[in-house]
Structure formats: C-alpha cells, structure tokens
Amino acid sequence: MALAGPVAASVAEPDVPPGETASSNMTHLSNQPKNGALQGTGSDIAFQGKYAFAGNYDGFTVYDLSDKKNPEQVLQVSCPGSQNDISVYKNVLVLSTDSSRSDDSCESTSLEATNKEAWEGIKVWDISNPLEPEYVQSVETSCGSHTHSLAPSKNGRTVYAYVSSYSPSATYPDCQPPHDSISIVKIPVKNPASAELVATPNLFPDGGYEGDRERRASTTSGCHDITTYAKYDLAAGACMGDGILMDIKDRERPRVISQVRDTENFAFWHSATFNNDATKVVFTDELGGGGLATCTGEFAPELGANGIYDIERERHGKTELEFASYYKIPRINTAEENCVAHNGSLIPVKGKDLMVQSWYQGGVSVFDFTDSENPREVAWFDRGEGVSGGGTWSTYYYNGYAYSNDLSIGFDTFDIDDSIDGRAERVKQRSLNPQMQTPFGR
Secondary structure, X not given: OOOOOOOOXXXXXXXXXXXXXXXXXXXXXXXXXXXXXXXXXXXEEEEEOXXXXXXXXXXXXXXXXXXXXXXXXXXEEEOOOOEEEEEXXXXXXXXXXXXXXXXXXXXXXXXXXXXXXXXXXXXXXXXXXXXXXEXXXXXEOOOOOOEEEEEEOOOOOEEEEEEEOOOOOOOOOOOOOOOOEOEEEEEEOOOHHHOEEEEOOEOOOOOOOOOEHHHOEOOOOOOOEEEEEHHXXXXXXXXXXXXXXXXOOOXXXXXXXXXXXXXXXXXXXXXXXXXXXXXXXXXXXXXXXXXXXXXXXXXXXXXXXEEEEEEEEOHHHOEEEEEEEEEOOOOOOOOOOOEOOOEXXXXXXXXXXEEEEEEEXXXXXXXXXXXXXXXEXXXXXXXXXXXXXXXXEEEEEEOOEEEEEEOOOEEEEEEEOHHHHOOHXXXXXOEEEOOEEOOOOO
C-alpha cells in the first residue's frame, strides 16, 4: 500500500551493524534476562519506592532497585493475559487484560472473543506488601483493557483507572461497534477489593476519524492510550485516528476540549506525554502496529514519528492543541528491525523538556524538545539486528537511571551522561507511572 510523504530512493546501510551495539552519551549497565514462568513479551513498567514492576504477557516481575546499576529480581507473578499493562498507586496495582480469557483468574486459558463467556478487563491487586501482592478484584470492561491510566482524586483516597481499548467487531458479544468510548473504574485505595465500573463516556459522538487504507491509517474506535496529569486536571488521549485533550476535573466525567487529526503523516495515535508544565504534548505514531521497519531510510522522517503539539490557551478560556514539529530517530536500521515511536517518559531537568523513549529495535533515544519546533536527539543506545527479537517496549527515567523492558531479552539499566541529566539525578521520585504524570522541581 502507498505511504504518505516523501520516500527515499534507496535504503542505506544500517548505522549499527547486525549483532553489534553502539551508543552516544548513554552507558548500558546491566541486563536481567527473562526467566522462569514469564517467557512472554515484555511490556510496560511502573515504579514505587525501591521497586520496579515490569509487565509481561505472562504476568509481572518485581525488581529491587537498591543497587541501581544492577537491579535484583525479587518476585515473579504468573498471571497470563496480554498486554499486562501495569500501574501502581500507593497500595494498589492494576493490570490490563486485552486477550479473551476463559475467566478472570490467573489460571485462565485463551478463549475466542466470539464466545460470550470470555473475560477481558482489569485486575486489581493489593500491594501493601510489594513482595506478597494479593489479587483482590477484577472488573470486566467493554473490549477488554489494552492499556489503562490512573487518575487519583483530589484527596488521594480514590484512584480512577481510565481503560483504553479498541477494534470492536459485530462478532464480539462484549466488544460491539462503534465503541467510541472508554471505561472508568473507581478504586477505593483503602479497599481496592470494592473496585467497580462507574462510567463509559463517549469521547467521539461524531464517530472520530474514518481511517485511510491507502496510507495504513486507522479508524478511531476507542483509544489506545491516555495520559493523565491530575495537577492540571488534564488528560491527553492517543485514540488511533485522533489526538485529544481532555478536562478531567470531574474524574468520572472527562470532557474533550481539543481534538486534532493528522491526515497526511500519522497512522496510529499510540501514546501521549505532557511536558512538566503542561504546555506541550508529545504524541507517538505507531505506524504498522509495532511490527514495521520504518527506520530504514525508505520511510520519510515524518512517518512512524512523534508529533509535538503546543497547548495554546486562548481568550475566553478555549484550549487548543497546535502542531509544532515531528521527531524521529536519525539512525538507519535494517529492513529486519521493527522500528517506530513507542513508550517513554520525561527526564526531570527543571527548565528543559527532555524525554527518553523506546523505539523497538531502533533502541533508546533521548531528545530535547524545549524548542518544540526544533527537537533534537542528545543521547541514544542501539542494538543491531539479531540481538533482540523485538527491541525495547518502554524506557523510563527513575531516580537517576533509565530502565527499559525489552520484548524478548529482559530488563535493562542505562546511565545517561551527566551533561544531560546531571540535575535530574538530584530529583528523588517516590513513584512513577508514566501514564499518570506528576510534576517535578516545583
């Protein structure tokens, strides 16, 4: 199928040869290989205290970060159900299940989505003792839970899970079209076992973007990911064919206040990250669903990239998302390396907008978007073809180091050059959910 934008005449040689690794302003410190019962795809990561909670399609792993340069695996929890997108808030841990299962238990088996008895949704755990998590509640949600994002109440006594899911079908009893909504689950922090579904707001009453098969652009049928920023009562939604900004002052009744669409270059609005003062949003485009090699030089730099948008607060209280620029890693990969923008987080340097981000087999990139019209890469790490079977899913910055969950080879730790993150190393975070942003350095 044809792709929008200019295409190079030929594919160049890769910058990192197959089987080798290379980096600039980043040092790879350690790798904790996948092991035991969790041999599935590595997915997202959340942090609390000295622990990292790393998702895997077969469950989740807990790492002790006391030795920050060489984390120790201290617990594995077997609980199959892709993607096992993971978040933590105080004593609550939430897992997403976006594959049809025979039931809501951790012993479930696969079941066709056409079966009315199939289960998908979120699983809620009590992690009062992080090394003895207790599964206390499940909540079934329409079309399952591909991802979820937490939004605490003002008093912190309740945390809401905004559940994103998509791709309905008339043959799926629990995922009927048009599915223009998200699910909101209310979780009392002191009693997570009483978690319940409280709302399913329709975010796209007009149906959203209709898609474009010619350029592999997805129709809007729900959201892929939402990032909340409770301090500002805002959330940014990456919703397949649309990017949205929401007012979440009323946590159970989010309201879309700005909606943008890129019908030239974006194909699948995947995720979103605010800058620290909520004046910008970085949206990612997962062209090809994570399996496409968009970094070969064959695809234009606007394809499979980030889109950086300024949040413009206009007169009379109106707020709009305004496009500023694209950012894509500048290195050339082979045609066998899946490479496209994926999950990342801010590096907490006050006065700058710095982000570390995964690019599947394109590796890890650190870029500066302080000037939103002229983003630039300042550090990177790249494994050549054949080292990892899928590359890095998510890379996040937490208390002085970058941690990455690879699809196939485990949990990595990186040290970024002090010239870039020196001031960030003095910022101590008690927790980090990249899809539940909190301010730093204020």
